[in-house]
Structures are given as structure tokens and as C-alpha cells.
Amino acid sequence: MTAGDNPMRVVLIGAGNVATHLGKALQDAGCLVVQVYSRTAQSASELAATLSTGYTTEVEDIRKDADVYIVALKDTALQALAPDLVRGREDALFVHTAGSIPMTLWEGLLPRYGVLYPMQTFSKQRPVDFHTVPFFIEASGEEEWQILRELAGRLSPLVYRADSEQRKYLHLAAVFACNFANHMYALSAQILAGQGIPFEVMLPLVDETAQKVHRLSPVQAQTGPAVRQDVNVMDRHLELLADEPALRELYEKISKSIYNRKQP
């Protein structure tokens, strides 16, 4: 990524999972991460060391000479900090990575802004292959859109345009397909742990469940007692959960939801 003949100069605002993975990938793609900002010195210094760059914990010490500021903060911090981040840096392009925050966050603060939403689940302990991560982009204008498309295109072939309204729903849909699906694994692991069985035995089923929806719609792929309305099996399962009222309630409500959405 170049501006003229020079590599694109990026400041990363945030040093959490998204900033960490994105920072490494941007650097691998030829961008220059010139600084990391985080309120927490340890996170900032760790990520800066990984990227061999500088860091600051003070908003006023954030450099003013970068081309793009990528803001990957928790949503509340993002909204609280945006005006301070922009001040004195109004010529740059500011983007945030949070799927659920509308682009209007930047309106009136500076002329060039956008959203760069990588729809993936980022954990510190696990490397991310950005080539399979879809990026959803929104921009204040055509020029900004081109810059962000080129930036994202360096990381992934899956670059889409999505406005703030679509992105809100994308983010909500991602919570179901990723965060909530993962929690179903967690509840499964808890049930197995009660019997001394490692979650490992479940992995072939976890994988096949994910693979199936590459070929079938999730509704077509649905199996199990709820979609068959096999009341005997469900009753026995509910008995096993007698000491876990919260789990029992989830079992009942999800089963009902499955049945209500079964294929005609």
C-alpha cells in the first residue's frame, strides 16, 4: 500500500485482539505501522514490540503524520474517544473496525472517514489467516472507499461494500453464527466434563456441523430430536439437566425455536 512512492503509514488505536491480528497482517502486507496507542501500557508496549514500532498511552502523543488511523477499541471507548483522537489529525483518514458502530460516529469530526469491519473471531492465542476473512467496508466518499478497498484487498480477497444498516445486522448475525455457536460448544464441553469425557470426542461432529452448511442451508441441515419433534428424547434430556435450571431453559427454548423454523 503506497501513498505516492511511500508505504502507507498506519497508526493503530487499540492493542486488543483485533488490533493485534490486523497490525501483524498489515505489516506483512507492506504497510508501515508507525505507532500503537492503548490506554494500557502493557498491551501497547507488547503489540509495539511485536510490530517493532513505537507506542503511547496518551492520546495527545499520538502521531499526527499518519495516512490512516485504524481504531480498534471497545465500542464504548471508541465513542468516548473519537473527538480527541481526531483533533489535530483532521487531514488523515480515520476508520473503525467495530461492526456494530455506525459510520456517522465520525460525521462532523473530520472530512475523510470510514469503516473497515473484518468479520472474524479474533483470539490472542490463535493466528488468523486473513485470506479467509471477509472485510465489509463503508467510506465517506469514493476516494476513501478506493483506499480502504486497496488496504483490505491486500489482506483478503473477500472485500464487500456494506452500509451501516447492513453492518449492524451482519454483526448481529455473526454473534449468532460465531459467539452463540461457540457457547453451544462450551455447554457441550461442560456436560461432557461432568462425565469425565474430553471435549475432543465432539470435534468430528463440530467440524461436520460447520461443513454441512457449506452445501445445505442451516434449516436443511438441521437434525436432532427438536426438528423430529422426538418428545421422548427431549424429555430424557431435560431430566438429565434437572440440576441445571438455566441450561434446561436454554434447551427448551432452543428446541422450540428449531421446531418453529423447521422446513415445511
Add this chain to the structure above:
Amino acid sequence: MTAGDNPMRVVLIGAGNVATHLGKALQDAGCLVVQVYSRTAQSASELAATLSTGYTTEVEDIRKDADVYIVALKDTALQALAPDLVRGREDALFVHTAGSIPMTLWEGLLPRYGVLYPMQTFSKQRPVDFHTVPFFIEASGEEEWQILRELAGRLSPLVYRADSEQRKYLHLAAVFACNFANHMYALSAQILAGQGIPFEVMLPLVDETAQKVHRLSPVQAQTGPAVRQDVNVMDRHLELLADEPALRELYEKISKSIYNRKQP
């Protein structure tokens, strides 16, 4: 699989997804499926044609000369039919495939019986690679255990011993990790469809979510607003679900369950 020098002769009771996939795999593994039984003529004849074997829709016409009878029926049918299935075939080995039904189903009906539980999600439209399917086996005696271990071992390297109590919990855990996880995909697809976005964009995230739990425990792998207790994001998501009270309730209860189980 041989009994003496002859291939093992198997009758399949049932012609649903499990019977279909298991029948094909057994035949590929050198077993002889000598007959298919199903109450429904169409299912029975279709599976019999696939396996180039005979079929019947009458319990009294089920052959009496097989070595193993594999019963892959819906749980209610299995319990209702077991005594009739066994009658006149008391010298054979009877096994059922339903994870949630205890082995005691066969007690008093005949001397040799067991359970052969392939823990996988079977859909008619999709081939199954049995080499990745874990089989959980229980048997009335050591001889039956050896036979079932050899039978399952022809299909998969993942053969485990599990008693009826463990299997009940395995089945319940599988409902969470597979059926309920898949329903989270279905709800995600529904949310996307409302915006005209194909579920396809979610597949990299679905895959990564499944892959992550190969390396991290599901609780370690948990990401998203619920585990961060990001109340602003969750409130905005609940607003998006204002017209979907059942979905809204699921969102709230699953988020609460995630937060209650977060890593210390």
C-alpha cells in the same frame, strides 16, 4: 467382517439417514447387508436398491438368518418394536444406534445385544466420511463387544467404549454441539436474509469458530459482546430484534449464560 469364512450378514432395521449412511459404509467395508426393513415401502425400497439387496415392510418377513441386526429407528419406534423384532431371531446379535436409548432395552428379550452409537449428524443429501465418526459401543458381554468393536473398527479408527449412562450425556452434549450450534447458524441466516445478504458470507466465521476449539477450550475461545459484557452493543442488538420476541429472548438468555461461564 467375517463369521468363519463368510462375510458378516447384516439386516438393517430402518431406512432413515443413519441406516442409509451406515448401510453404504458397511457394504463398502465388506459386510453383506442381506435385507432392509422399514415400515415405509418407499424408504425401504430406495435403500435396498442402493445396497442391491432385498427389503420388507413387514416385521414377520424380516429374515431370520442374519448375524447382526442393526436397528436404526426413531426412538419411539425402537422401543415399541423391539420385542417383535427379536422374536424368532433370538440367536442373533441385536444392536441399536440411538445414543439416548439405554442398552437395557434388550434385556430379557435375547441374550446377545449391544449399542453401536455413531456420533455424527446424518443428512440424506450429504455423504458421510465414517473415518472421522466416533463410535461409542456397549455390549451385553465380552464376545459381543469384540464383534462390535471389529464391525465399528472397519468403518472408523475412533471406537470407544461407553456405558448407557455416559452415552445419555454424550447424546445430550452432541445436541448442544451439533443441533443447537446449527440452529445458531439458522438464526444467523434468517437475520442476514432480512437484509438480502447470503449466508455464504458467514462461512469463514463458521469455519474458524469450529477450528478454534481444536486448540482452545470453548470457554477460552469465547469472544463477542456477551463475554466482554459490552452492554451497549448488546442493547443495540436487542433493539434490532424488537420485532422478534422469541429471538430476543434467546439472545438475552444465551448472552447471560456466556457471561456466567466466562473464564476467571
